[in-house]
Amino acid sequence: MWRAGDPVIKFALVTSLILVSASLLMMAQTFAYAQLRARTAARREDFDARWRPRLVAASLDDEPEPLPAPESELERTWLLLLWNRLQRHLRGSAHARLNQSLRALDLQRHVFHQLQRGTLAEQLSALECLRHLADPAYWKDVEPLVHDRSAAKSLAAAETLVALDAARALQLLLPLALHRHDWAHARLSILCQHAGKVATTPPLLEMLQGFSATSPAARQRVLSMVPCGEAAQLAEWARRALDEDSADLPERLAAMGTLAILRDPADQARITTALAHPDAGMRLAAAWALGQQARKDDMTVLLSLLRDRDWAVRQAAADVIAGLPWLDASALAALPHQVQDRYGSEALVRAISERSP
């Protein structure tokens, strides 16, 4: 019953041999790379062990020993990676000394070479290095990369620009961010945090003023950056947003967040109005805002929030009440018995219990 000539079986055998050969080739290539990588990794460990103490000494000493020049292109790359890693954790004069050590080794040329011709990893490393050096003269070399298609590269370039000149950077980056949907909110927020409120607020205000003309996605982006702006300068926008009927819910929420930071008694009426808003998120934001500036007169309002139909609002109200500075332990302990609503009372008992040691 042996049919050696069956074409399908032959085809199966040939195909399986091809698959096996392809896999063997892939294996051979991967094995070769793995061996190479293992050897390179061992050399790099050795390099790091030699250079780390030198760089640490350079960061501590005002007149350090001159550093030897790295022997090869690979060692220059490793040195930059090690240098970057150390710089991430340094501030102040140690940071500046390490910058000086890089300049003394004339490694900026290598950095620019990597920036222009390197692999993605090398470009990211070079951008980080320029971020630490923070010389505004690098602007023209970095700025084009902000428009790169790669989100990783463009964001790294954005972070470097912020380090070079925060105000100028955010003037460029915030409008760009409206169209870069591959720039996650979290990363944008980090950019603004690094830039600081002083740099973030002017372009943010400009975008808030042109708000109605933008798309919903762009509006969402702008509003997500509001917490990064200076509350005092955003106050006028926030109050107008809460007073006007035209503002939608996300805008009102962002505005209420700003009022919470401001803690201005003049906003009391706006906050109280928002406490009756049909949207639970709005009531929650208003509860927190009230909590930032609550006075003894507000106790009735705060206790009424314990009866809110939304869980999160009740919990927030309980946390605010439990944190009121003028209520001592005995006054707090007596409060739950005054709350008729069972769920509100439970929330308050929880909040008070969490504050006790």
Next chain:
Amino acid sequence: MTFEWSLWLQYLFLGYFLALNSGYLLLTLVSMASLRRHMQLRVDEDASAYFGAEPPISLLVPAYNEEATIRTSILSMLQLQYPSFEVLVVNDGSSDGTLQVLIEHFDLVAYPQPIHRLLQHAEVRCIYRSRRYPNLRVVDKANGGKADALNAGINLARHGLFCAVDADSILQRDSLLRVVRPFLDDDRTIATGGTVRIANGSKVRGGFLEEAGVPRNWLARFQIVEYLRAFLLGRLGWSPLNAVLIISGAFGVFDRARVLAAGGYRHDTVGEDMELVVRLHRYHRERSLPYRITYVPDPICWTEAPEDALTLGRQRSRWQRGLSESLLLHAGWALGRKGGAPGWLAWPFMAMFEWIGPVIELAGYGFMLVGWLFGTVSLVALSAFLFLAIGMGILLSVNSLLLEGLSFRVYSRKRDVALLFVAAVLENFGYRQLNTFWRCRGLWQWASRRKPNWGVMKRSGQWGQE
């Protein structure tokens, strides 16, 4: 007529193995490209680049009869390198001293936490907070199973992200930092999973893994290779297509609001981790909501693997049941209009090669070998079959080891690497076939609706109470 049937069956089995191995080869190619890209973006080993900007996480730790290891596990979790997180242990009606150990060692006191019952679960008896560790709470509840415990944890979690971690798992100090990166890099991310590796044979101290090692036990060695193949070839291949169908229940981070919207964990399946992920795909695709479920190869969760055949067999049968339940529950969506890559690519792949695959595989071995002995199957056909079934299996396993060596090099000692290579070869002579049998048993148990038997895993207790 008998001969024709025999020939067609040969075609079937050969065709199946051709398709299986071609599929895995394709996945391997995608994995290699994905890993290369990942290593480029990784730039350097340091995971603390955005320290302080990461979103807060609630670590949910369901625990059942973990008296021996719970103290060390929780202590190590409290020392994780992450800016803001809480640890919420859910004691799922343990019959041993798990709760007592927790109360004594973490200075727990009962406190009146109301429960927002967004998901149903068994009765909660008491909630404790720690006076020593402000970010630790313990929930004591009636036994309801892992899914039930996780749902209770989700209800009580304080943060927008939760990370489900097994009580006997060991996370590395920077595991959370690494696994959360996709949430920072892409707004659409709703879930991420890391790599689960076998801790047997490794040095564990104070609840942290100091040095990875290869165990003496061959079953555990085979499982190391298996896990590497599953994660570095399987999940890494599906991730770029947004078609990862499993995030390991031992270590995964989820967007709490999205999981609540999708209904939380199901109680009526043993594969609650996979079922949730498939349902998340379904939920978002049916509503055309942008989302991403990502696998990140860096963050590691170490777990103890069974070293005896009885426990391992039960585990594999149970996993097969879980797979069957998860796939069948969502078959209608997967093959429908809104299936997308997870439904039209990953689901059929899993169904063909993981779900009914064991049956075809076992039948193939039996038919081809017996057929050759009785002369109904040619030597050519048998050779092709063995090349595909065993030869390709070896190659895929070895390739996953090489990828590991290329990227993370967790096993640094040459002896360990050599042992794993030997395991990758030997795995295909006996272990794989035994696994196939266990999976067929799991299928049978699922089909006959037998009650699952978790059994008791024998622990080595290597990371006891140091």
